[in-house]
Amino acid sequence: MAGYKIAILISGRGSNMAALIQACQADGFPAEVALVLSNRPDAPGLAIAKAAGIPTEVIEHGGFENREAFDAAMTDVLAAAGVRLICMAGFMRLLSEEFCQRWRDSLINIHPSLLPAFKGLHVHERMLDAGVRIAGCTVHYVRPAMDEGPILVQAAVPIAADDTPDSLAARILQQEHRIYPLAVRLIAEGRARPAGGMVAIDNYSLPRQWLINPPLE
Ligand code: GRF
Secondary structure: OOOOEEEEEEOOOOHHHHHHHHHHHOOOOOOEEEEEEEOOOOOOHHHHHHHOOOOEEEOOHHHOOOHHHHHHHHHHHHHHOOOOEEEEOOOOOOOOHHHHHHOOOOEEEEEOOOOOOOOOOOHHHHHHHHOOOEEEEEEEEOOOOOOOOOEEEEEEEEOOOOOOHHHHHHHHHHHHHHHHHHHHHHHHOOOEEEEOOEEEEOOOOOOHHHOOOOOOO
16 A cells, blocks of 8 residues: 555664665555655765655754754655654654654554563663573564553574673664564554454464564464
8 A cells, every 4th residue: 555654763874764765665665755754864864865865854853942943854854744643763862741642553663672661762681781682673562651652573692691772773773673674564454453452464474584582382
């Protein structure tokens, strides 16, 4: 269903953005990227988006009196672009309650942990310090509290004995690039929706390829 327009919010590198753009440009994908919006003019992801022919906008948060005013400017641009879904992809700004409410159930985020564990920043280092054996990543609907909201898709990533924060981040990122397009597909096809603090998915079959530890036969 081309015509299901999404926006991607970035602040930096934009590798998840690039994965979403690539997925959307593949034949038969049910969504298209109508806009990439950055709060930083120097975000490297902007050049990737432009090279892929995607419209980009920069709204610098520093130019606004407060968070609400910045968020309202984003809402104007996003609404004008006619987007139905907003994907945060390394967007390093907290969002106001008003923005979360305005885009409730149309706003998703990716986080490099198996939420609700390890919300916040410096996640890879904190997971290693805690000695957990399984890390992972999560795509979730956004609610006003940081890294909170109904979970759409997760992938698990085992931790190696010699992992550093960088090596672990690199392996988790590979999985991020797989689960973000899957989550967008489920929403754009109308198969996934928030329901009672969780996400209901129509015709859900255990997606074996997303599991590190498939069920025993
Ligand atoms: C990713 O690890 C994502 O999970 C987190 O910020 C990072 C963004 O990386 N929210 P990139 O800009 O998508 O490469």
